[in-house]
Amino acid sequence: MGWLEKNNRLLSSMIVLIVCVILWEIACHILQVRPFILPAPSAILIEMIEDPNYFIKHAGYTLMTTLAGFALAVVLGVLMAVGIVHSVFLDRTLYTLLVALNSVPKVALAPLFVIWMGTGSEPKIAIALMIAIFSIVIDTVLGLRSVDKDMIDMARSARATTMQVLFKIRFPCALASMFAGMKVGISFALIGAIVGEFVAGETGLGHVILLSQGMFDTARAFVAIVILGIMGTILFYTVEAVERILLPWHTSQRVNTQ
Amino acid sequence: MTQPRSYVHVRNLDKVYRSKQADIEALKSIHLDIQEHEFISVLGPSGCGKSTLLKCLAGLEPITSGEVILNGAPVKSPPDNMGIVFQRDILLDWRNILNNVLFITEIRGAKRTDYEDKARTLLKRFGLEGFEHKHPWELSGGMRQRVSICRALLDNPELLLLDEPFGALDAMTRDDLNLELARLWQETKKTVLFITHSIAEAVFLSTKVVVMSSNPGKIDEILDIELPHPRALNVRETPEFGEYVQHLRGHFTTLGVLQEG
Ligand SMILES: Nc1ncnc2c1ncn2[C@@H]1O[C@H](COP(=O)(O)OP(=O)(O)O)[C@@H](O)[C@H]1O
Ligand SMILES: [Mg+2]
Numbered sequence: 267m268g269w270l271e272k273n274n275r276l277l278s279s280m281i282v283l284i285v286c287v288i289l290w291e292i293a294c295h296i297l298q299v300r301p302f303i304l305p306a307p308s309a310i311l312i313e314m315i316e317d318p319n320y321f322i323k324h325a326g327y328t329l330m331t332t333l334a335g336f337a338l339a340v341v342l343g344v345l346m347a348v349g350i351v352h353s354v355f356l357d358r359t360l361y362t363l364l365v366a367l368n369s370v371p372k373v374a375l376a377p378l379f380v381i382w383m384g385t386g387s388e389p390k391i392a393i394a395l396m397i398a399i400f401s402i403v404i405d406t407v408l409g410l411r412s413v414d415k416d417m418i419d420m421a422r423s424a425r426a427t428t429m430q431v432l433f434k435i436r437f438p439c440a441l442a443s444m445f446a447g448m449k450v451g452i453s454f455a456l457i458g459a460i461v462g463e464f465v466a467g468e469t470g471l472g473h474v475i476l477l478s479q480g481m482f483d484t485a486r487a488f489v490a491i492v493i494l495g496i497m498g499t500i501l502f503y504t505v506e507a508v509e510r511i512l513l514p515w516h517t518s519q520r521v522n523t524q
Numbered sequence: 525m526t527q528p529r530s531y532v533h534v535r536n537l538d539k540v541y542r543s544k545q546a547d548i549e550a551l552k553s554i555h556l557d558i559q560e561h562e563f564i565s566v567l568g569p570s571g572c573g574k575s576t577l578l579k580c581l582a583g584l585e586p587i588t589s590g591e592v593i594l595n596g597a598p599v600k601s602p603p604d605n606m607g608i609v610f611q612r613d614i615l616l617d618w619r620n621i622l623n624n625v626l627f628i629t630e631i632r633g634a635k636r637t638d639y640e641d642k643a644r645t646l647l648k649r650f651g652l653e654g655f656e657h658k659h660p661w662e663l664s665g666g667m668r669q670r671v672s673i674c675r676a677l678l679d680n681p682e683l684l685l686l687d688e689p690f691g692a693l694d695a696m697t698r699d700d701l702n703l704e705l706a707r708l709w710q711e712t713k714k715t716v717l718f719i720t721h722s723i724a725e726a727v728f729l730s731t732k733v734v735v736m737s738s739n740p741g742k743i744d745e746i747l748d749i750e751l752p753h754p755r756a757l758n759v760r761e762t763p764e765f766g767e768y769v770q771h772l773r774g775h776f777t778t779l780g781v782l783q784e785g
Pocket of ligand 1: 548569570571573574575577741
């Protein structure tokens with residue numbers, strides 16, 4: 267029953283999407299909307315097919331910076347979380363600071379990264395990292411902390427070391443929460459990469475959008491946006507698929523309770 | 525001291541949990557002696573310090589004052605010859621049943637091969653043959669608690685501590701597990717400290733019942749249960765059994781905490 271419901275959900279959302287695209291196409295023709303205001307879906311498709319290599323190159327670049335930023339955010343974020351959980355000092359300083367900074371619009375810092383790191387891919391990776399890391403640190407800390415006290419006592423009753431408790435109990439327990447943070451993080455990393463490309467550089471889908479805007483080539487901008495949408499969706503579901511494989515106990519429970 | 529030295533020897537134990545808001549006197553002047561091969565139940569209202577007492581015996585909570593001596597040596601950290609079963613089964617969802625049972629010996633650094641056969645035999649004894657490679661979330665509550673008993677027993681501890689292990693189970697499963705625990709104790713004569721909410725369960729299983737009351741947590745009475753062993757479930761219908769239950773229930777009625785069960 268769960269399978270059918272889930273696929274029904276996918277199917278119905280696909281149908282809604284297709285209907286919207288058709289309405290959009292019809293509206294563009296009937297209302298004679300000028301293409302640089304809103305191109306018809308068919309025009310966007312043609313634009314994409316005309317020069318696929320151009321888009322593949324830029325999409326590849328954006329994907330790489332996103333993944334690099336995300337990977338660094340996961341590694342650094344988890345290390346920071348482990349430090350925060352095990353050190354009162356880091357908890358009081360670093361964690362308090364992170365939680366406070368989380369509400370600051372970090373996008374505003376993007377231009378500074380260009381000053382510091384130039385116009386290559388480094389500032390883009392750094393911005394992606396910066397935006398993605400918050401949710402990862404905060405959710406990992408939450409996960410590592412919310413371990414059942416009895417479970418730790420059970421390990422301690424065999425005189426488990428701090429490292430054994432960390433790797434055999436805390437991390438596996440925290441995985442569900444870590445994945446929640448990573449699912450937010452991967453979307454944020456993509457936003458960070460695009461913002462970085464907006465601010466400086468010659469490559470990436472963000473740059474394509476900016477360039478198209480300058481030339482009123484709205485169809486091209488839309489192609490970039492569509493690719494971004496698809497990319498973001500695939501990235502999100504990839505993280506979820508990894509979660510499904512690593513945490514069968516968690517995901518199976520979730521299906522049952524839904 | 526002239527009395528014979530007991531296996532577990534608790535004198536003047538005080539335990540205070542200190543926090544910013546208030547200090548909680550969880551245990552006050554606890555005296556308790558447990559002889560080898562005894563089955564002791566601890567009975568008391570929730571929050572009276574039963575779990576705290578168990579954790580102090582297990583070396584999991586530092587004591588505030590007094591002494592806790594196990595087999596002649598003061599308890600400072602969790603001893604090797606002890607197994608614990610907690611209220612919730614706390615199995616590790618990411619390990620299969622066999623690896624859950626092997627967890628304690630793995631932490632203690634033992635070779636897996638030395639214990640794997642034993643783990644399988646234990647699981648079989650508790651009716652879990654064929655479930656070795658299943659995962660905890662695929663098992664019922666009763667089966668899960670059986671697995672955690674196997675985990676506690678794997679290293680063949682002399683002392684078995686159980687903290688309300690059957691509290692979350694339905695009555696039938698509870699009866700089953702009570703019987704299995706009674707049989708296990710009959711066969712192995714391990715020293716057992718069993719915490720429970722249920723008066724009937726305590727009388728059925730124990731050689732002695734320790735009654736506690738709260739604020740601060742202290743021992744009110746230690747009652748010998750002189751029913752012959754081994755006991756079948758229908759011992760619960762005998763008048764002697766009824767008298768013990770009656771007596772113990774009186775405790776809680778006068779305390780204003782009526783316990784069912
Ligand atoms: N780690 C702890 N920190 C502070 N207070 C605690 C802690 N553990 C237990 N207590 C308090 O000590 C008292 C006894 O608790 P506990 O031993 O768990 O009782 P029981 O197992 O009989 O229900 C309770 O008032 C409880 O709130
Ligand atoms: Mg308790």
